[in-house]
Amino acid sequence: RQSMKACNQFVAEFEKVIKKPKRHDSKTYYTGIDLGTACVVLAVLDENYKPVAGAYRYADVVRDGMVVDYIGAVELVRELKEEVERKLETELVYAAASLPPGTDELDGGAIKNVIQSAGFELTNLLDEPTAANQLLNITDGAVVDIGGGTTGISIVENGQVVKVADEATGGTHLSLVIAGAYKFPFEAAETYKRNEKNHDELLPSLKPVIEKISSIIIQQTQGYHVEGIYLVGGTACLKNIETIIEKVTGIPTYKPSNPMFVTPLGIAVSC
Ligand code: ATP
Structure with missing residues (x-):
C-alpha cells in the first residue's frame, strides 16, 4: 500500500508538470519514451529523478509493439522532444524506451x-512490465498492462519478473464495441470512451x-500464486474496470x- 501511495504521488506530480513544466537548472535530464499502439508518451525527469515535464499524443505509428509507420514515429518523437525542449529551454539528450513483453526479437531494433x-x-531499452514495476515496486503479484491493442500480463515473484505474456485484447476492442453500439465512427468512439463522464x-x-480480459488473466496466471493484480495502461483508466476484474478473477485488484x-x-x- 505504501508503494502504491508513492506511485500515485509520483504520477500526480507528473500530471502537474505536463500542464505546467518545472523549468530549473538541472545538470541533466532523463526522458522515458513509451511508444504505444494508441498513444506516445514522453516523460522527463531532472537529475534527482523528479518529474519536470511531459507530453503525449494519440497516434497510429505502432501496433502491438511493432513500429508500423517508421517515419511517422520518428517525426512524432522529435515533435514531442522539441515541444518539451522549448518549454524547459534545454536540450534533451538521454532517453530510455520499452518494448511489450516478448516482442524484442520481432522488433529488430526498430524502436531503438x-x-x-x-x-x-x-541509454536503456527494457520490457514494459519491468518499467512499470520501477514505480509500483511490487515484490509479488501480477502487473496487468491494458493498453490499446493488447493486454500484457507479467508475474512478479520476489521482485523479479518470472513470466510475461501479451494477448491481443485491449482498449481498441472496447472502442469497437462502442462504435457498434452507438453507430459512431471509430475515432468518435475513442474520444467518447476517454471521457470519464461517460464511463458509468x-x-x-x-x-x-x-x-474476456479477466479470463485471459486467469489463464495466464494459472499455476502461479498471485496475491494481487496491479493494473496499468490507458484502458485501466476506465472507471470500475478493477471491480469487474477482481470479481471475475477472485484476486484483489489495485x-x-x-x-x-x-x-x-x-x-x-530507468534511463
Ligand atoms: P499498447 O500497450 O497496446 O501498445 P498503448 O501503449 O498505446 O498500447 P496505453 O497508452 O497504455 O496503450 O493505452 C491506450 C488505450 O487507453 C487506448 O485504447 C485509449 O483509448 C485508452 N484510454 C486512454 N485514456 C483512457 C480513459 N481515460 N478512459 C478509458 N480508456 C482510456
Whole structure:
C-alpha cells in the first residue's frame, strides 16, 4: 500500500508538470519514451529523478509493439522532444524506451532506431512490465498492462519478473464495441470512451470485453500464486474496470490514480 501511495504521488506530480513544466537548472535530464499502439508518451525527469515535464499524443505509428509507420514515429518523437525542449529551454539528450513483453526479437531494433533518429542517445531499452514495476515496486503479484491493442500480463515473484505474456485484447476492442453500439465512427468512439463522464453509462456494454480480459488473466496466471493484480495502461483508466476484474478473477485488484503514466515514468526512472 505504501508503494502504491508513492506511485500515485509520483504520477500526480507528473500530471502537474505536463500542464505546467518545472523549468530549473538541472545538470541533466532523463526522458522515458513509451511508444504505444494508441498513444506516445514522453516523460522527463531532472537529475534527482523528479518529474519536470511531459507530453503525449494519440497516434497510429505502432501496433502491438511493432513500429508500423517508421517515419511517422520518428517525426512524432522529435515533435514531442522539441515541444518539451522549448518549454524547459534545454536540450534533451538521454532517453530510455520499452518494448511489450516478448516482442524484442520481432522488433529488430526498430524502436531503438526511432529514438536515435529523433535525436536522442538511447541509454536503456527494457520490457514494459519491468518499467512499470520501477514505480509500483511490487515484490509479488501480477502487473496487468491494458493498453490499446493488447493486454500484457507479467508475474512478479520476489521482485523479479518470472513470466510475461501479451494477448491481443485491449482498449481498441472496447472502442469497437462502442462504435457498434452507438453507430459512431471509430475515432468518435475513442474520444467518447476517454471521457470519464461517460464511463458509468458505458460500463454495461463494455463488461463482456472486460470479462474476456479477466479470463485471459486467469489463464495466464494459472499455476502461479498471485496475491494481487496491479493494473496499468490507458484502458485501466476506465472507471470500475478493477471491480469487474477482481470479481471475475477472485484476486484483489489495485490500480494507481492514473494508470496510463506508470510505464512511461518507470521507463524514465530507468534511463
Ligand atoms: P499498447 O500497450 O497496446 O501498445 P498503448 O501503449 O498505446 O498500447 P496505453 O497508452 O497504455 O496503450 O493505452 C491506450 C488505450 O487507453 C487506448 O485504447 C485509449 O483509448 C485508452 N484510454 C486512454 N485514456 C483512457 C480513459 N481515460 N478512459 C478509458 N480508456 C482510456
